[in-house]
Amino acid sequence: MAARLAQTTLDPDSFRAIAELAYRESGLTLADKKATMIQSRLRHRLRALGLPDFPSYCSYLKSDQGRQEHRHLISALTTNVSHFFRERHHFDTLRALVTQRLPALRAGASLRIWSAGCSNGQEPLSIAMTLLECAPDMHGLDLRILATDIDPKVIAFAKRGVYSDRLMEGVPTPLRARYFTHAICPETNEPGHAAGAQIRKLIRYNPLNLLAPWPMRGRFDAIFCRNVVIYFDLQTQCGLWPRMHQVLHRDGVLFLGHSERISPPEHFGFRVGEPTTYRPA
Numbered sequence: 001m002a003a004r005l006a007q008t009t010l011d012p013d014s015f016r017a018i019a020e021l022a023y024r025e026s027g028l029t030l031a032d033k034k035a036t037m038i039q040s041r042l043r044h045r046l047r048a049l050g051l052p053d054f055p056s057y058c059s060y061l062k063s064d065q066g067r068q069e070h071r072h073l074i075s076a077l078t079t080n081v082s083h084f085f086r087e088r089h090h091f092d093t094l095r096a097l098v099t100q101r102l103p104a105l106r107a108g109a110s111l112r113i114w115s116a117g118c119s120n121g122q123e124p125l126s127i128a129m130t131l132l133e134c135a136p137d138m139h140g141l142d143l144r145i146l147a148t149d150i151d152p153k154v155i156a157f158a159k160r161g162v163y164s165d166r167l168m169e170g171v172p173t174p175l176r177a178r179y180f181t182h183a184i185c186p187e188t189n190e191p192g193h194a195a196g197a198q199i200r201k202l203i204r205y206n207p208l209n210l211l212a213p214w215p216m217r218g219r220f221d222a223i224f225c226r227n228v229v230i231y232f233d234l235q236t237q238c239g240l241w242p243r244m245h246q247v248l249h250r251d252g253v254l255f256l257g258h259s260e261r262i263s264p265p266e267h268f269g270f271r272v273g274e275p276t277t278y279r280p281a
Helices: 002-007 012-026 032-049 054-062 065-077 088-106 122-134 136-140 152-160 173-179 234-246
Strands: 110-116 142-149 162-164 180-184 191-195 203-207 220-225 248-256 270-272 277-280
Touching: 012 032, 012 054, 012 065, 032 054, 032 065, 054 065, 065 152, 088 110, 088 122, 088 220, 088 248, 110 122, 122 136, 122 142, 122 173, 122 203, 142 152, 152 203, 173 180, 234 248
Parallel strands: 110 142, 110 220, 142 203, 220 248
Antiparallel strands: 162 191, 180 191, 248 277, 270 277
C-alpha cells in the first residue's frame, strides 16, 4: 500500500501541468498549497484509467485520446457546494425586482434569469420558489430560468432534483410541503425530497464553460454568479465582467458571492447596489 501511494504522489512537474491545463480551459487558479487536495481528488481518475502515476496521467491528458478526460479533471477540481436560499438578502432583492415588474409581465413582457454556476441545483430552485411565491400565476407568464455549470455531473444531479434531508436545510417547512415530495435519493438510497414539476419546469439546465462562447442571444433581468469567480485570477475576472454587463438588461441585477467583488465597478460599467449586488451604471 505504501508503495502504491508513493507512485500516486503528485510531483511538482505534474502539478504545474495540471494547473496550466485547468487555467487554460476553465480559468481555475490552483495555488501550490492546493497540491495535496488536487492529489487526493485525482487519484480516483488514475485508478479509473488504469494509470500508474501522475506523469502518466499528464501524458494521457496531452494525447488526442485524453481530450475527453479534461472534463473529468475539471469536474474533480471544482467544489460543488451550494445551499437553498444561500444569502437570503439576494432573494429579497429578487422578490422586489419581480414584484415591480409583475404588471409588465402580465401585459406580455418577458423575464429572464441566469444561474451561472448552478452547482447541484439549489440556487435555480430557490429562484423558482421565490418567483412563484411572488405570483402563483408565473407559469402563465413569459418566464425562464437558465441554469448552467461547467460540470456535466452536477447538471445531471440538478436535473434529477432529488435532495437528501441534509441538503434540504434552508428550505422553510411550508415551501417543502408546497414544492417538494418525499423521495429516495438514487445516489445514497437515503430518504430525501424531490423537487416538484411546478418549480422544475421553470428551469432549463445546460452545461456551460463561462470562458467559452455563450450561446445565449437575449439579455437577462438578473444574473446569479455566486461563488464562481473566487476560483479565477484577477485577469480572468476582468475579462468576465464586460461579458456579464453585455448580457444584463440596463435595469437588471448581478449577484455575486459574499467574498466576491467587482473592483472598481465603474470601470466595468457597474454600480454597487445592496451587498454583493451590482447594477449597470
